[in-house]
Amino acid sequence: MRAHEAGALHAEGYGGPAWLPVPHDVNALLPGLWSAGVRRSDGGSLVVAGVDVHELAERFGTPAYVVDEEDLRARARAFRAAFTEAFAEPAGGADVYYAGKAFLCTAIARWVAEEGLHLDASTGGELAVALRAGVPPQRIGLHGNNKSDEEIETALRAGIGRLVLDSAEEVGRVADAADRLGLTRPVPVLVRVTVGVEAHTHSYIATAHEDQKFGVPMDDAPAVVADALARPQLELRGLHSHIGSQIFDTAGFEVAAQRVLRLHADIARRHGVELPELDLGGGFGIRYTSQHDPQPVEEIAAGMARVVLAECRALGVAVPRVSVEPGRAIAGPSTFTLYRVGTVKDLELDGGLRRRYVAVDGGMSDNVRTALYDADYSCSLASRASTAPPVLSRVVGKHCESGDIVVKDEYLPGDVRRGDLLAVPATGAYSRSLASQYNHVPRPPVVAVRDGEARVIVRRETIEDILALDVAG
Incomplete structure (x- = not known):
């Protein structure tokens, strides 16, 4: 049986999958999910191979695949x-x-x-x-x-x-x-x-x-x-x-x-x-x-x-x-995808539970595996640490599909807001290679980071790239 197109589990009292515990520290990075070069800075932001995600977002924009x-x-x-x-x-x-x-x-x-x-x-x-x-x-x-x-x-x-x-x-x-x-x-x-x-x-x-x-x-x-x-x-x-x-x-x-x-x-x-x-x-x-x-x-x-x-x-x-x-x-664990948060919505679920929808500036065009395979991912607030309690959240994209889900279930800090950076680990395999231009959204760049230096190894597509393929009738 195919999953609901939005990937939602609508049973009464749903509070997330059994394997997903409420974290003791919502800022902690789960071991094994991230590349060896990823850590949190003293200020709470993610750093990969010596480069802060704030610098990556400013120089290369979001979304972006970041490979260690x-x-x-x-x-x-x-x-x-x-x-x-x-x-x-x-x-x-x-x-x-x-x-x-x-x-x-x-x-x-x-x-x-x-x-x-x-x-x-x-x-x-x-x-x-x-x-x-x-x-x-x-x-x-x-x-x-x-x-x-x-x-x-x-x-x-x-x-x-x-x-x-x-x-x-x-x-x-x-x-x-x-x-x-x-x-x-x-x-x-x-x-x-x-x-x-x-x-x-x-x-x-x-x-x-x-x-x-x-x-x-x-x-x-x-x-x-x-x-x-x-x-x-x-x-x-x-x-x-x-x-x-x-x-x-x-x-x-x-x-x-x-x-x-x-x-x-x-x-x-x-x-x-x-x-x-x-x-x-x-x-x-x-x-x-x-x-x-x-x-x-x-x-x-x-x-x-x-x-x-x-x-x-x-x-x-x-x-x-x-x-x-x-x-x-x-390739998989060596890369994370960096997104910027746009809209945050809270919805009432059956059984009096709530779910937060956190929309980011990418989605199924840069990672279709959740929609295609019902795949599970994790994510973390990347731009800062937070003292807010964890809230069950679903990270979704900007595309015109209810199945446009990046992370089905994750506990994120309750104060996640527009402008924050989120990072989804283990996206180095079958994300960029399966990426599309759905809704005419240009594909993100691939940014390599090593020894404190970052460089583009696959440039970001542009609207001009998309239009260049369109032969006027």
């Missing part, structure tokens, strides 16, 4: 180190592909490449950003369930490190593209298989159960693999599995790894070749609110290594070179 560069780099390094160490003995390490779909611009692409990561693109546009940023082509992979001929040919011309085949017909299409381009070396490819594991996540972001658009069903995979192996234009490097996004239960990864490795071993028996690579995808969850409890990356990597090693031993095959694709887990 060193925090993002540190998360990239942590993934690389954890998976390299976990898979060092069985496979000589592992490869980490940053999932560009979470958020990508040339600066981010450069950062993750400088930290030793590979980059996964899912469209020609993301591929273009990676190439423009100078990411070595051999460290780029291309996904996509419906790649165009142009996207395939662009990837092959660039000499990317791998292309993930998503359907039976794509085998022939990529081989034909290689012929058209006159390539003298085979194209490295992986086959994405649908392993039949339904991740414990929202149905729209669970991607490995059978009834969805991604990948090749397990029953069809042997024929697709045989076709790829028979094509001299292709070099089949391995199999790929991805079970979804925002996942906290690692049991799904374990079952998926077991199933795809059995297929891997079956290929070795049938064709006499052990494929050298295995991609187990991404989807590692992050903390958006106090209800979320993600595992440390070291535990994730060690757990996946144990499963892969044990299964390979049982099947009698060598451990392939494993790769994973974190996106949200790197």
Whole structure:
């Protein structure tokens, strides 16, 4: 059943979700939600990497995505180190592909490449950003369930490190593209298989159960693999599995790894070749609110290594070179969105309770996840500390939709007023990348902060930008 379009829980006596306690200190920043560089100043305002939010709002305006560069780099390094160490003995390490779909611009692409990561693109546009940023082509992979001929040919011309085949017909299409381009070396490819594991996540972001658009069903995979192996234009490097996004239960990864490795071993028996690579995808969850409890990356990597090693031993095959694709887990916690408060309204709810609606100068055009996935977020008063008691509040946007909600439920100080700054943490993934111009609202800038300095890495759109696309009839 779909949620009410406004996301409201109208049951009598509703006083917020069970996981949201009344805070003892409404000014406290919940641990795990914010980047490592965020703190409160002596005056009570938020400071990120040495820069106060008042300065950010004055220089760059609101709303704005504010990314803590060193925090993002540190998360990239942590993934690389954890998976390299976990898979060092069985496979000589592992490869980490940053999932560009979470958020990508040339600066981010450069950062993750400088930290030793590979980059996964899912469209020609993301591929273009990676190439423009100078990411070595051999460290780029291309996904996509419906790649165009142009996207395939662009990837092959660039000499990317791998292309993930998503359907039976794509085998022939990529081989034909290689012929058209006159390539003298085979194209490295992986086959994405649908392993039949339904991740414990929202149905729209669970991607490995059978009834969805991604990948090749397990029953069809042997024929697709045989076709790829028979094509001299292709070099089949391995199999790929991805079970979804925002996942906290690692049991799904374990079952998926077991199933795809059995297929891997079956290929070795049938064709006499052990494929050298295995991609187990991404989807590692992050903390958006106090209800979320993600595992440390070291535990994730060690757990996946144990499963892969044990299964390979049982099947009698060598451990392939494993790769994973974190996106949200790197970009998400590194960024918050800074808004300015406009209107504040108090409404009576059933049971004599009240709810405060706090409207900000952005909304679903800069973060559609609440409306799209019924996602939960937290937020804090950013421009000052407050001694007022906490009030159950709903942060909403400026768009002409009742579902235009940024934060469904949060306790904010009772004296929040027009002109205050609010910050919503963990918005680095799938906020800017899913942003729109709904109601002709220009998209916010992305501001990077490091060592007391702030700079724009994606500029704010303007009304002129929007009008420039409008061709007069």
